[in-house]
Amino acid sequence: MRGAGSTPYRLGRGCTRLWLVPFEAIFGQAAAVGTLEQMLRAGRVHHALRFEGIEGVGKEMAAMAFAQALVCTAGNPTGCGGCSACERAVTMGEGVPSVPLHPDVIFVERGLYPPEVLGRTRPEAQELSVDQIRTVVLERAAFPPHEGKARIYIVRRAEELSISAANALLKTLEEPGRNTYFVLLVSRPARLLSTIRSRTLRVRFAPLGDDVLRKILASHGISSEEVERVIPLCAGSATAALELADAHASEQREAFVRQALEALQSKDSAAALAFADSQGRDKAVVRLHLGALAVHFARQAREAVLRQELSARQFALRHELVLQAISDVERNASPVLAIENMMLRLRAETG
Ligand SMILES: [Zn+2]
Incomplete structure (x- = not known):
């Protein structure tokens, strides 16, 4: 159950609450979702995926649904969305940093963790640092997942990995150990280091179509007049x-x-x-x-x-x-x- 002192997962800034049902809540990404569900059902999940697509088309939602599927304890290969593991995977704890309550669903992102947690004196201004890779990824990767089933690292804006961070990550990305998975979210693929690109399997997320955008915007209580005004301006991004x-x-x-x-x-x-x-x-x-x-x-x-x-x-x-x-x-x-x-x-x- 979702405990007190936690907030539900949110899509974007100032948006209404969104309670995720695995994969079904992701609109307009049938191909990407189909690929992921197929891997999960077949029990052949690639250990290092990269989700490529512009900002605001559902990459992170898909990563969260994917994480649910991997940690779900109800025996549903694509995640049940209702067991304790599924709920904690998509529920952020209160406080800083804002990360899932489930200890095996781990966010990696430039600036997410306070410098002192990473053993740094200064915040990560431009790049995702090697300190974060060491502290948040490698130190944990030496141990099995907390709750036994699987561990998943979700790297937001992976194109911001510094060269030294990428180098420190390469070996683990190639051989992450049993039941350990990486999902790298990339919205500017041209900036991603080629060493990382070559070690990850791409799943493409297309810009959203107008009908999908209409559905998403309407679900956020935006008037149809306003919806028609913003659709031509947003280049297929719900965010x-x-x-x-x-x-x-x-x-x-x-x-x-x-x-x-x-x-x-x-x-x-x-x-x-x-x-x-x-x-x-x-x-x-x-x-x-x-x-x-x-x-x-x-x-x-x-x-x-x-x-x-x-x-x-x-x-x-x-x-x-x-x-x-x-x-x-x-x-x-x-x-x-x-x-x-x-x-x-x-x-x-x-x-
Ligand atoms: Zn579940």
């Missing part, structure tokens, strides 16, 4: 699409706050009414925008308190009025009327 949609949404929230404040400063109430009328009818969006305005007033109130200014009370009152509007929208008031009402009361209170 890029989610980041674009995120950036756009935060720009819109900022614009809402700016325009509301401008309208409140205007001499007559026509500007406030026009502002309310110009808002969209999507309640979820209006609610998010109002939330940003509430945060703005709460912050101003806090700052005024710190400066011991009388205006603190006024900002607190504005904050209350915005919260009232949010609750009106939640209680099914028309968004335009709720904003209109809020704007008029804000003017009356502060004018």
Whole structure:
């Protein structure tokens, strides 16, 4: 079971929770997933794979599903997704570094581990260091997997391996020992050292098609209008699409706050009414925008308190009025009327 004090595995920044079911949760990579499942079912898993493809097309999700399959204790060759081993493989422990709870699923990544853990005085600024390979990979590789079944190293951005790190890794990559596997994630294959390339088997991950992107974006609650706007800009990467949609949404929230404040400063109430009328009818969006305005007033109130200014009370009152509007929208008031009402009361209170 997923214990307290842990967070579920997440896809990208600011995204909704994603609970992985092995392989079935990976959209649009039938060829790559098929290759992996075939290896697992046949019991002939190559010990050093490299997943190649641009950022944000499912390489890491596939690596996590692959790790589940290797450590699963339920007897399912492609991973059951439900046993304790499967769950711990994809659940990150709290704290730094953020790594899976399962001790045999090991992340290797430039900058993931604090310098002192690696016996370094400085962070790994440019390259994945030989210190990390020694500490995180080689020291453990000398022992059998903790829980007996298998150990898997997932190397993020393997193209960042330094030459000395790669050299230190080569022998283990060739003969990793029983039940030890490597998956190297590579999004810029031209930068990968050839010594590493020649010792790993490539699994290709293609850019995602538009329909797959639509499905992924919709599952993150992004409006269909926004989906169609970002798809042509994201070059087949779900991560890029989610980041674009995120950036756009935060720009819109900022614009809402700016325009509301401008309208409140205007001499007559026509500007406030026009502002309310110009808002969209999507309640979820209006609610998010109002939330940003509430945060703005709460912050101003806090700052005024710190400066011991009388205006603190006024900002607190504005904050209350915005919260009232949010609750009106939640209680099914028309968004335009709720904003209109809020704007008029804000003017009356502060004018
Ligand atoms: Zn399992």
